[in-house]
Amino acid sequence: xxxxxxxxxxxxxxxxxxxxxxxxxxxxxxxxxxxxxxxxxxxxxxxxxxxxxxxxxxxxxxxxxxxxxxxxxxxxxxxxxxxxxxxxxxxxxxxxxxxxxxxxxxxxxxxxxxxxxxxxxxxxxxxxxxxxxxxxxxxxxxxxxxxxxxxxxxxxxxxxxxxxxxxxxxxxxxxxxxxxxxxxxxxxxxxxxxxxxxxxxxxxxxxxxxxxxxxxxxxxxxxxxxxxxxxxxxxxxxxxxxxxxxxxxxxxxxxxxxxxxxxxxxxxxxxxxxxxxxxxxxxxxxxxxxxxxxxxxxxxxxxxxxxxxxxxxxxxxxxxxxxxxxxxxxxxxxxxxxxxxxxxxxxxxxxxxxxxxxxxxxxxxxxxxxxxxxxxxxxxxxxxxxxxxxxxxxxxxxxxxxxxxxxxxxxxxxxxxxxxxxxxxxxxxxxxxxxxxxxxxxxxxxxxxxxxxxxxxxxxxxxxxxxxxxxxxxxxxxxxxxxxxxxxxxxxxxxxxxxxxxxxxxxxxxxxxxxxxxxxxxxxxxxxxxxxxxxxxxxxxxxxxxxxxxxxxxxxxxxxxxxxxxxxxxxxxxxxxxxxxxxxxxxxxxxxxxxxxxxxxxxxxxxxxxxxxxxxxxxxxxxxxxxxxxxxxxxxxxxxxxxxxxxxxxxxxxxxxxxxxxxxxxxxxxxxxxxxxxxxxxxxxxxxxxxxxxxxxxxxxxxxxxxxxxxxxxxxxxxxxxxxxxxxxxxxxxxxxxxxxxxxxxxxxxxxxxxxxxxxxxxxxxxxxxxxxxxxxxxxxxxxxxxxxxxxxxx
Amino acid sequence: xxxxxxxxxxxxxxxxxxxxxxxxxxxxxxxxxxxxxxxxxxxxxxxxxxxxxxxxxxxxxxxxxxxxxxxxxxxxxxxxxxxxxxxxxxxxxxxxxxxxxxxxxxxxxxxxxxxxxxxxxxxxxxxxxxxxxxxxxxxxxxxxxxxxxxxxxxx
Numbered sequence: 001x002x003x004x005x006x007x008x009x010x011x012x013x014x015x016x017x018x019x020x021x022x023x024x025x026x027x028x029x030x031x032x033x034x035x036x037x038x039x040x041x042x043x044x045x046x047x048x049x050x051x052x053x054x055x056x057x058x059x060x061x062x063x064x065x066x067x068x069x070x071x072x073x074x075x076x077x078x079x080x081x082x083x084x085x086x087x088x089x090x091x092x093x094x095x096x097x098x099x100x101x102x103x104x105x106x107x108x109x110x111x112x113x114x115x116x117x118x119x120x121x122x123x124x125x126x127x128x129x130x131x132x133x134x135x136x137x138x139x140x141x142x143x144x145x146x147x148x149x150x151x152x153x154x155x156x157x158x159x160x161x162x163x164x165x166x167x168x169x170x171x172x173x174x175x176x177x178x179x180x181x182x183x184x185x186x187x188x189x190x191x192x193x194x195x196x197x198x199x200x201x202x203x204x205x206x207x208x209x210x211x212x213x214x215x216x217x218x219x220x221x222x223x224x225x226x227x228x229x230x231x232x233x234x235x236x237x238x239x240x241x242x243x244x245x246x247x248x249x250x251x252x253x254x255x256x257x258x259x260x261x262x263x264x265x266x267x268x269x270x271x272x273x274x275x276x277x278x279x280x281x282x283x284x285x286x287x288x289x290x291x292x293x294x295x296x297x298x299x300x301x302x303x304x305x306x307x308x309x310x311x312x313x314x315x316x317x318x319x320x321x322x323x324x325x326x327x328x329x330x331x332x333x334x335x336x337x338x339x340x341x342x343x344x345x346x347x348x349x350x351x352x353x354x355x356x357x358x359x360x361x362x363x364x365x366x367x368x369x370x371x372x373x374x375x376x377x378x379x380x381x382x383x384x385x386x387x388x389x390x391x392x393x394x395x396x397x398x399x400x401x402x403x404x405x406x407x408x409x410x411x412x413x414x415x416x417x418x419x420x421x422x423x424x425x426x427x428x429x430x431x432x433x434x435x436x437x438x439x440x441x442x443x444x445x446x447x448x449x450x451x452x453x454x455x456x457x458x459x460x461x462x463x464x465x466x467x468x469x470x471x472x473x474x475x476x477x478x479x480x481x482x483x484x485x486x487x488x489x490x491x492x493x494x495x496x497x498x499x500x501x502x503x504x505x506x507x508x509x510x511x512x513x514x515x516x517x518x519x520x521x522x523x524x525x526x527x528x529x530x531x532x533x534x535x536x537x538x539x540x541x542x543x544x545x546x547x548x549x550x551x552x553x554x555x556x557x558x559x560x561x562x563x564x565x566x567x568x569x570x571x572x573x574x575x576x577x578x579x580x581x582x583x584x585x586x587x588x589x590x591x592x593x594x595x596x597x598x599x600x601x602x603x604x605x606x607x608x609x610x611x612x613x614x615x616x617x618x619x620x621x622x623x624x625x626x627x628x629x630x631x632x633x634x635x636x637x638x639x640x641x642x643x644x645x646x647x648x649x650x651x652x653x654x655x656x657x658x659x660x661x662x663x664x665x666x667x668x669x670x671x672x673x674x675x676x677x678x679x680x681x682x683x684x685x686x687x688x689x690x691x692x693x694x695x696x697x698x699x700x701x702x703x704x705x706x707x708x709x710x711x712x713x714x715x716x717x718x719x720x721x722x723x724x725x726x727x728x729x730x731x732x733x734x735x736x737x738x739x740x741x742x743x744x745x746x747x748x749x750x751x752x753x754x755x756x757x758x759x760x761x762x763x764x765x766x767x768x769x770x771x772x773x774x775x776x777x778x779x780x781x782x783x784x785x786x787x788x789x790x791x792x793x794x795x
Numbered sequence: 796x797x798x799x800x801x802x803x804x805x806x807x808x809x810x811x812x813x814x815x816x817x818x819x820x821x822x823x824x825x826x827x828x829x830x831x832x833x834x835x836x837x838x839x840x841x842x843x844x845x846x847x848x849x850x851x852x853x854x855x856x857x858x859x860x861x862x863x864x865x866x867x868x869x870x871x872x873x874x875x876x877x878x879x880x881x882x883x884x885x886x887x888x889x890x891x892x893x894x895x896x897x898x899x900x901x902x903x904x905x906x907x908x909x910x911x912x913x914x915x916x917x918x919x920x921x922x923x924x925x926x927x928x929x930x931x932x933x934x935x936x937x938x939x940x941x942x943x944x945x946x947x948x949x950x
Binding site for chain 1: 840886893897905920932
C-alpha cells in the first residue's frame with residue numbers, strides 16, 4: 001500500500017461519532033456556569049417585578065428597602081438615567097418599535113416586568129428587601145386577547161405606536177382568491193398554537209464586573225448571543241466596543257430563550273459601573289416562567305384549494321400573532337409571526353398564495369425566538385390542511401404529499417413567499433420515514449385495531465426550513481443587523497498547540513467538539529491538539545453574533561474550514577523549507593507533516609518552534625505567523641428538510657395520548673458528528689412533543705400568569721417521550737462550504753404537526769379535527785363530547 | 796429567625812462545620828458556602844431534579860432541604876463521583892452515549908441514576924424512564940440517557 005492510498009483510506013474526522021470534549025468537565029461537576037462564578041466583593045441583585053398586567057406607576061417608595069440589612073442600593077428607572085433605551089429596529093413598513101429599558105419607566109406592561117432592582121450583600125437579603133418596597137399603581141384596561149387588541153378601539157399598550165399592531169405584513173403570489181373560488185376541493189380551518197416558553201434547565205443568569213482602572217466591563221451571561229449583547233451593552237451605557245466584553249461560559253440550554261437581549265443584563269452592567277463591585281443576578285424559575293421571552297402563540301385562519309387530482313392550486317392564510325408586551329431586541333416582534341406566513345407553503349408546489357399576518361402587542365412576556373420560530377405553526381397548519389384535503393379526496397396521507405412535494409428536478413425552487421429551496425431530499429425523506437416505520441403494515445394494524453374499537457392514529461408531517469442563513473437574508477425580516485457571517489481565528493503557538501476562536505456560543509450543541517473536528521480535518525492535527533474558544537465577544541473582534549437560527553455549524557464550520565486551510569498552507573510552506581521538499585508533496589495529518597512516498601516527517605510542534613523561536617532554521621520570509629482569520633458568509637443559506645411520522649393510541653377513558661412510535665427522516669447535509677446530530681433531533685422532537693401535548697403558558701383575563709411553576713407548565717419527563725428513531729439522509733448542500741446544513745431546530749418543527757395529524761387520524765371515526773395545540777386530555781374531552789352530542793342530534 | 800445555627804455535615808467524606816441561617820437551602824450551602832458548584836439549581840421548587848444529591852445514601856433534592864436539616868448527615872454530590880481522567884462507569888457511559896448536551900441537568904441525573912442503579916433491577920427501559928421521571932432534561936429527549944443507564948445496569 002503506498003502513502004497515497006493510506007491517506008485516502010484515513011478515517012475522516014468530519015463525519016465520525018466522536019465523544020464530546022466538553023463532557024468530562026460537565027460530568028464531574030467541573031463546568032463553569034454563570035452562577036458558579038463568585039468573584040471577590042460580589043453583590044447580588046433581585047428584582048421587584050410588576051404584579052400588574054397593565055398599569056401606570058404613580059409612585060415608588062424605596063425608603064424601607066434601602067434601610068434593610070445588607071442592602072447596598074435600590075434602583076428605579078429614574079435612577080438609571082445614564083442608560084439609553086435600546087430599539088429593535090426594522091426596515092419593514094408597518095412596524096412600531098418599543099424602547100427597551102432595564103426597569104419599567106412610567107408604565108408596566110406585563111406581570112413579571114422588572115420595576116425596581118435591589119442590590120444587597122446576599123441574594124437572601126436582596127429578596128427580603130423586595131417586600132419592603134411600596135409601588136402605587138393606577139390600573140389601566142387590560143390588553144390580553146390578541147383578537148380584541150387589534151381592534152381600533154382597544155386600549156393601547158404603547159401610546160406612541162398609536163396601535164397594538166406592532167407589525168403587519170402581506171405576501172401575494174399569483175391570484176389565490178380567484179384560484180380558491182374556482183377550485184373543486186377546498187379545506188379550511190382556524191388553527192391555534194398556544195404560547196410556549198423555552199424552559200432551559202439553567203434559568204438565565206448574569207454577572208457584571210467593572211474595572212475602574214481600565215473603565216472596562218465584563219459581563220458573564222447565560223446567553224446565546226454574546227456578540228449581540230456586547231454591542232447592546234456598549235450602546236446602552238455609552239461605552240466603546242473595547243470597553244465591553246461579554247462571556248457566555250458554560251450555558252445550560254437556550255432554545256432561543258437566551259437568544260435576545262434582556263433588561264437584567266443591562267441592569268447588572270449599569271449597577272456594577274455605579275457601585276464599582278461585581279453584580280450578579282440569577283433568575284429563579286418563577287422569573288424564568290414569567291419574564292423570559294416566550295414562543296409561538298398564533299391564531300391562523302387558513303384555507304387550501306386543490307384540483308380533483310389532489311394537486312394544490314391555492315393557499316390563503318390570515319394570521320394573528322400575540323407578540324407580548326415589547327418588540328424584543330434585536331429580533332423585533334416580526335420574527336415569530338412573519339415567519340409563519342413566509343414558511344406556510346412549506347416544501348410544496350403552491351402557485352397561488354396570499355398570506356397576511358399581524359403581530360399584536362398584549363400584556364404578556366415579550367415573544368422571542370423559540371426553537372423552530374414560526375415553522376412549528378406553519379407546518380402544523382399546512383400539514384393539517386394536507387390531511388384534511390386527503391380525507392376529502394379519499395387519498396392516503398403519503399400519496400397526497402407525493403403529489404405535491406417539489407420534485408428534485410424543480411430544485412432550486414422559489415416558494416410563493418420568496419424563499420428559495422436549494423437541493424434537499426423532500427421526497428427521499430418522506431420515503432425513508434415511511435420505510436422506517438413500515439407505513440403500509442402500520443396502516444394494516446391500524447385497520448384491525450380500529451375494528452376492535454381502539455383509537456389508533458398515524459400522522460406525518462413534511463417540512464423544509466432555511467438554515468445557515470447568510471448576509472443576503474435577515475434572520476428576522478427587515479432587521480438591519482448582519483446575521484449572515486461568522487469569523488474564525490486559528491493560531492498555532494510555539495508549542496505547536498492550536499487555538500481556534502469563534503463568535504458562536506455553544507449552549508449544549510457540542511460546538512467545542514464539532515468545530516474541533518472541522519479544524520482537525522482541514523489543518524491536519526488531532527482533536528486533542530486543539531482548544532476551541534467560543535462564547536466570548538473578546539475572542540473575535542467583529543462579524544460574529546452567536547448561536548441561533550440553526551446557523552453555527554454552517555457559518556462557523558465554514559469559517560473554520562477557510563481559516564484552517566489558510567493556516568495549513570503556512571505550516572506546509574514552513575515545513576517545505578525544513579523538509580526540503582515542495583509544499584505540494586507534503587501532507588499534514590494527526591499533527592505531523594510528511595513528504596508523500598517517503599519516511600521524512602516533522603511535527604507541528606517542530607515547525608512552530610522553527611517559525612517562532614529558532615532564527616536559524618528558516619529564512620525570515622518563511623517565518624510567517626501560523627495564524628489566520630477568516631469570515632464565512634453562506635450568502636443565502638441552505639434548505640434542511642425532514643418527514644416525521646408518529647403513531648399514537650388514545651385511551652378512550654382518560655384521553656391520555658400514548659406515542660407508540662416516532663420516526664424522523666431528515667436531510668441535514670453532511671453530518672459532522674452523527675452522535676450529536678441524533679441528540680439534537682431527539683431533543684427537538686421532545687420539545688415538539690411538549691408543544692403538541694403538554695406545554696401551554698396561560699394568562700387569565702386579568703393578565704395574571706397561571707403557569708408560573710413547573711407544576712403548572714408541564715415539561716415532558718422521560719416517561720412522556722417514546723423511543724425515537726432517526727434516519728439520516730446525507731444529500732450534502734450544494735451551496736454551503738463543507739455541505740453542512742443547520743439542524744438544531746427541525747425536531748420541534750415537525751413533531752407538533754405529525755402528532756396533531758396522528759391524533760386527528762385516531763379520532764377520525766368520530767369526525768374530529770385537531771386544530772388547537774397542545775391537544776390536552778381536557779381539550780380532547782371537550783371535542784369528543786361535542787362530537788358525541790352532534791351525533792346524537794343527527795340520529 | 797436569622798440567628799445562625801451551628802451544623803456539621805459530612806460532604807463527600809469530609810466534615811464541614813459552619814454557622815448557617817436556618818433558612819439557608821442545602822443547595823445554597825453546597826454551592827455558595829462550600830463552593831461545590833457541581834450541584835445545580837434548576838427550579839427551587841422540587842420539580843426539575845437538577846439539584847439532586849444523596850443524603851445518607853438516598854437521593855434528595857437539595858433545593859427542598861435546609862442546610863440545618865443536613866446536620867449530622869452524610870451528603871454526596873456529583874463531585875464524589877469520578878474525576879476528569881478517572882470517571883466512573885456511569886459517567887463514562889453518559890460520555891459514550893452522548894447522554895448530556897448542555898450538562899446542566901447532568902449532575903442531578905447522575906445522582907438519581909446512582910441511587911436507581913444501587914436499589915432497583917431496572918429490568919426494562921420503562922423502569923429506567925420511571926426512575927428518571929423526577930429529573931427534567933430539556934436537551935436530550937432522554938433517549939441517550941436511557942441508553943447510557945441501560946448499559947451499566949448490573950455492572
